Amino acid sequence: MIREVNQQDAPAITTIYNYYIENTIVTFEETPLDTSEMAARIKSTTGKLPWIVYEKDGIVVGYAYASEWKSRCSYRYSLETTVYLKHGKNGQGIGSALYQELISRLRGKGYHVLIGGISLPNDASVALHEKFGFEKIAQFKEVGYKFDSYIDVGYWELILAD
Template identity: 60%
Template sequence: MIRTVKLEDAQEIAEIYNYYILNSCVTFEEIPVSNEEMGERIQAAHSKFPWLVYEKGKEIIGYAYASVWKPRSAYKYTIESTVYLKKEARKKGIGSLLYKELLMQIRDLGFHAVIGGISLPNEASVALHEKFGFEKIAQFKEVGYKFKKWIDVGYWELLINKNSI
């Protein structure tokens, strides 16, 4: 079931996210976040943008949210989207369900452009974004350094008014 995030979800969300911090290059954070810090992030973003969780039984197995793309005022109709799943929940369609709902809420809020930043290579994330009509618009070479290697980042964009979700 997809539902709106609650502050009480911070611990489970932090656990999901911290797996990626410690074991992958999909996030450029290198230090695990505390439950309190995740709670602060939820409060800050959820007051302005959609933040959703996928719950099965009483367990959160994935989440997706939107956040500010850039802080300058002319960017006010552009938003960044993010999705994370528990490792064992990948490749089961849950990311697609979360992303579909997130994009519908973003559209309903009147945003125009959605940006997805993807550390490369990441075939699963690229496939998810392109499934929803995102187009690759940029790639920055070696802009991140994690686990003793340089990482490229690609940007995919969806003009939400031009595509049906």
């Protein structure tokens, strides 16, 4: 079931996200978050933009949200989209369901562009974005550094037709 996030979801979301911090290049954060930091992030986003969770058998197994692309006012019609799944839950359609719902909630709200930033390589995330019509528009070589390696970041863009 997909539903709006609430503050009680912060511990589960923190656990999901910290796996990626500690074990992958998917995020460039390097220090695990505590629940209060995640709760603050949820609170700062949900007043303006959607943040949704996928709950299965009473457990949050994934989440997706939109955030400002950049803070300058001329970017106000562009958003960055994000999705994370609990480790081991990929390939079950959860990410697709979350992204479909997130994109649906953003359509018709006056936004023009959705942007997905992907640390590369990440075939699953590339496939997810392209499934929903995102097109690769840029790749920055070796802009991130994590786990003793330089990492490329690609950007995929979806122009919303209103």
